[in-house]
Amino acid sequence: MPDKVLFHINPRKYQKEIYENCKDKNCLVVLPTGIGKTLIALMLSIYTQKKHPGSKTLFLAPTRPLAEQHLVYFKKHLPELFAEMTLFTGKINPEKRKELWESSDIVFSTPQCIANDIRNNLYNLTEVSLLIEDECHRCLKNYAYTYIAEKYKEQSKNPKILGLTASPGTDKKTIEQIAKNLKIEAIELRTRESEDVKEYLQELEFEIIKIDFPKYLREIVDLIRKLYGKKIEELKNRKLLFEPPTKTNILKLQSKIMMMINSGNKHFNVLVGASVCAQAIKLSHLIELLETQTLYTSLNYMKSLFEQSNNNQSQAVKKITKNPDFNQAFIQLNELIAKNIEHPKLSELKKIIENSIMESPKNKSIVFTQYRDTTQKICKELNSIPGIISNVFVGQTKKRDSGLSQKEQQAIMNEFREGKINVIVSTSIGEEGLDIPEVNSVIFYEPIPSAIRKIQRAGRTARLMKGKLVILMTKDTLDEIFYYASRAKEKKMYRSIESIKKDMDNGITFDNVKEKEILEKQTEFIEDKEEKQKKLF
DSSP states (O other): OOTTTOOSOOOOHHHHHHHHHHSSSOEEEEOOTTSSHHHHHHHHHHHHHHHSTTOEEEEEOSSHHHHHHHHHHHHHHSOTTTOOEEEOOTTSOHHHHHHHHHHOSEEEEOHHHHHHHHHTTSOOSTTEEEEEEETGGGOOTTOHHHHHHHHHHHHOSSOOEEEEESOOOSSHHHHHHHHHHTTOOEEEEOOTTOHHHHTTSOOEEEEEEEEOOOHHHHHHHHHHHHHHHHHHHHHHHTTOOOSOOOHHHHHHHHHHHHHHHHTTOOOHHHHHHHHHHHHHHHHHHHHHHHHHSOHHHHHHHHHHHHHHHHTTOOHHHHHHHTOHHHHHHHHHHHHHHHTTOOOHHHHHHHHHHHHHHHHOTTOOEEEEOSOHHHHHHHHHHHTTSTTOOEEEEOOOOSSGGGSOOHHHHHHHHHHHHHTSOOEEEEOGGGTSSOOOOOBSEEEESSOOSOHHHHHHHHTTBSSSSOEEEEEEEETTSHHHHHHHHHHHHHHHHHHHHHHHHHHHHTTOOTTSHHHHHHHHHHHHHHHHHHHHHHHHO
8 A cells, every 4th residue: 555655645445445456457446526536546556656667657538638637636646756747748749759658657648649649659558557547438439548448458568457437327238348448357336325435425415496397488399399290200101210209219310311321322212301300300409409498599599590591501401491380489489588588497597596605605606508508698697696707618619719728718717716706607528527626516407318427517516515416407398308317327327337346246257248148048047947837836
């Protein structure tokens, strides 16, 4: 145990236990956001550096700010001369990176940067004795994480892998695939409810605020749903859609149709089907905006469709904008906004934030929402409240004017940390990994169907001080469906992890998973046979 090297830090009991179990095995550590995954990585880095003197640790994170955050943490808690630590970015000249690689003991980087260097034979991973992959739920398919893990297993003289995540996924096969890609031999799982974690966490107050969906909005949604229903019926009549008309199934159908067209199938039915499918997806998205977002967001989207239509960008969009029901919905929406009427969730959110600042002027909150237009509207409304200084927190985009650079993101976070801003309205950029200061409340403007994102959002409060988690839910809308979907997926995720962990504890690895399946089938057959014999007697 590297106590002499660490200072200013006393590892918690569960961190020590996880560290001990990760010393000699490739380990997947699943811990809620903010309860100490990075310290476990630090302890393991010290151990492997001592065990293999002269070797390297490679610490990967999905974004440069997150990689830099880990570097700062390591520098803060390691003696200056313990190891040479370097941050790799694409801005550093490749030849300079090659030079730095040779002289560095612990390298922090994004996976894309390292993957490109390996492909270009700039250096190899032979001397790396520990590979740490943060947010390792991304280690799927052809993502750079997977490529590096594969190369690491091929090249390293002393391979050891540590995967870190708050939520690896809900589907058992997905989690197994991540574990297989990282050659995981053990899983360490803790939740907020784990006995050895609970004592270190502050009380989390949880509240779902259910809001009636007003008649004036329901009438607009019904117009769009009527149009959407016609598109779904057409896809069925054309013998293209056989599954329930969920958003996921429609997107899958679109992908299937495009593959048919790209492979040379230019049949009239298929071509028309592609257009109808595209219309259905856009209408489905509009329904989601109307039910779960602000009227401002919905109107902006409808305006963008009219703009695409006027610019002849899409025949599918032209058909939508020519429809009388769509135009009627657009008129009614404009009339509501002209009267300063908004989605009722917005006024509810303002009450919550106002009450929070009345309780204490020092209170800080994060409001999460799916869409950028919604962040803009919410921010504007919150800034009208005395004592509230709010700012949007969004990611970068190819259209530079519509996003924040990483430098701007860090500046906003510093202002939030210093108390110059007391409310951040964030899209998904604020969910994963970033060092966001402790907040008094986290508010979901809408529930989200993803269990991974729900867990990451919720992990932003009740770590060092008492916190509150509030979810705004509009009754009888997609809000309710999304909420119950994410809750079911979260339960499924923990069941899946426990099942895989149990298999590993029983010596079942991914190399003999077929043997396991055969054994299960044999067991089922024997049990079935015994049950039938009992019935005979």
